[in-house]
Amino acid sequence: MRIDRAALADLATGAAFLGSGGGGDPYYAMLLGEAELARRGSFELVTLDVLADDALVVPCGWVGAPTVSVEKLPSGKEAMAGLLRLETMLGRKIDAVMPIEIGGSNGLAPLVAAAELGVPVVDADGMGRAFPESQMAIFNIHGISACPSVVTASSGSLTVIETSDNVEHERLARALAIALGGIAHMVEYPLSGAQAKAYAVPGSISAAIAIGAAIRQARAAGEDPFEALFTALWEGGLYSHAGVLFDGKITDLERETRGGFSVGRIVIEAFDGQSRVEVDFQNENLLARRDGRIVAMVPDILTVMDRETADSITTERLKYGQRVKLVGAAAPAMLRTERALDFVGPGAFGYPDAYVPIEQLNGWGA
């Protein structure tokens, strides 16, 4: 399958939604992708099942604070430098590249890297959305090592991380990102084809493209883009429930770059002022309380969207006064297992609350 200019724009729209507010605004990644398409025509996308068991499949993406990513832009050499160093270290060619997370700009970032390397992108990812920390990848949940991992920056710096502990790998990568100005590129969790087929979230790139296409077509036809989004999520099979949790205007926005993350809180008030919702975020939106009651919690997806156009607004693009809908969607089932919740559930972010699926919190029928 090929990704052309139209599919790239749809992917950007879909990935922005699946980012749950994080993963970086795909707009700049899309501009980079378009420039690459002008040179090469299209990107090659392959399904997991075509990978040989002994293939070398490499996930990659940007690590750091999205608020920095809109100001400190890539030199364009980061991904290639990291991938080539990994090839040198492992003494073999990379067969395919994969986004470490489908959410946000990281869902698009590997396209250009793969094209430069001359290999396809795998239609899968390591998170099924976006998460703030590297050890939240599904590969860690299944005990695969993140290393060897290579961190590169626009300055030309390159650092190899070799640890046996994936949480320590995240800590080192985060510290490096801070030292490098708040944003860096990371190649991590090198996989065999067999591991990718066993553990990666399958079909997430094409799911994101389908989501984006549904929103685009609904807008063009003058239909409700939110309904189109929910239908596309449902039909894609990965995300079983979705709906609008709140509708209103952003009346407060606390947003800081701390510890290499964008952290803070969004307050959205209903237009009649009678009700409000508060959303906590750490790069990604994690938990929403409507008038004090929890209505969505991580790993379920929680995205702030323009209430007219259904454009997803990533953390760093939120502004006071925006009129928005807060939309929630069920996370892929593989993120909701008891074992996965230890890594990506509310407890992993310091919340005392036990995870309750979004459809139960909101009484959404099956």
Added chain:
Amino acid sequence: MRIGVDVGGTNTDAVLMDGSDVRAWTKQPTTADVSSGVAAAITVVLEQAGVAPGAIASVMIGTTHFANALVERNQLDRVGVLRLASPSGEALPPMTGWPADLTARIGDHVFLLPGGYEMDGREIAPLDETRVRDAALTLRSAGVDAIAISCAFAPINAAMEDRAAQIVRQVHPDAVVTVSNAIGRIGFIERENAAILNTALTSLAGRVIASFERALAAIGVSAPLYISQNDGTLISAAQAATYPVLTIGSGPTNSMRGAAFLTGVTDAIVMDVGGTTTDVGVLVGGFPRESSIAVDIGGVRTNFRMPDILAIGLGGGTRVHLDPALYGAVALDAAALRVGPDSVGFRIAEDAMLFGGATLTTSDVAVATGRAAFGDPSRLPPLSDAVLQTVWQRIQTMLADTVDRMKTARGDVTILAVGGGNFLIPDTLKGAAKVIRPPHAGVANAVGAAIAQIGAQVEQLVSYDKVPRATVIAQLSDEARARVAAAGGDIEKVQIVDVDEVFLSYMPGRAAQVRVRAVSDLVENRTTGATPETSLAAHAH
């Protein structure tokens, strides 16, 4: 008393307002030199009301000149771009993703220079003054006199942009320079885009603003001149000449606010029918609905906050494409007819059949069906009822579809029909609960300019370790409200429209640059006119 003027591509409209009363209004053709049309329009309203030029307290002009120049790609300067960020950002050079015909006009005079800041205040690379100087010399010898300077994290530290601008001015004294920190906040590409667009418009802006001033001088109006900006507030003429990009969204804002003012309706869809386009926007609680996402201007992404407008190619001068052999047809095949999107524009008074021209326009059809009365109906060709019906139905379908696209809820909405071509909107439109056509609907834009809002901005460097955030924001909000009131804004209607904080993590004590912006309507019956200088913060936007 104050005068509001709307300078459009086709007509120059003026209104004379005394408090909330429209004392006089006129619609004059826009002239090639701009100033004589403005002078004529103002002269007419002064004469109509029997008011001396000296009695005018202020003049507010809204203009679509700069927006049109960008859309039509004409009268733009070639721009040199100095970006201080390398090696960061080299993957996305300036003007990436811009429409090719626009970059062809602006040119490819781009210099990627070392510099910029990290988020924590460190330099990505030191400023290389020699290379800035060389770039300025290169541009000078290439005859490029408009220069935009951008720098990574300029909103947290403007020093490098300001120093580079200083060097450019030394080497190339004739150059106009726009630094990105004067135009926008965090979001590098959008801020740089806005700076480049602004620079491309600077010499046109200088000419247009000077022609406005000449027009006022010629008729003896010595009142201060203000220009409408994107959010419905005013900036001084001098500021508009320096930052024309801040005024490009004012047209739709003025027509929507004018429509709300003239009808008293706060929630509705506004349809402003001009000569070439119909601009459709949505009023929510008396304010134009804004687009949450970045706005494309002439195909370029910026992060200005502007009304969310849908424009369709249908206006009073829109061409009706139909074989003259079919003018008398007893039945008309849908495929034989096309309405627009092209228009005769300001040539309507020559080209439309009503005025002896040879082009069938929507205005001709409206007059032929008795829905409007102007021009000379005897000059119209014989058009059969079937033809008139088919064309009229096509126009109605176009309008109804647009309303449908802008609707957010099911059910019928209130439509406010304004603009010189509002006769194209009938009293009953599919999807509309009712159509309100206020008095002075044809000059709603000029009314919108005259009732401009008062804005005030307060900006402060604060330390959240010393004062809690909530306290800081409450204090700054109160101060912004007070400033709006002091400047003539209605304290009852004041709204906080923006709270923006940028953390300066290179400073101790959780330091942040906090900016709060408030706006309000002018207090009614204040005949002294506004003094909007308070909104003229050092940083525009």
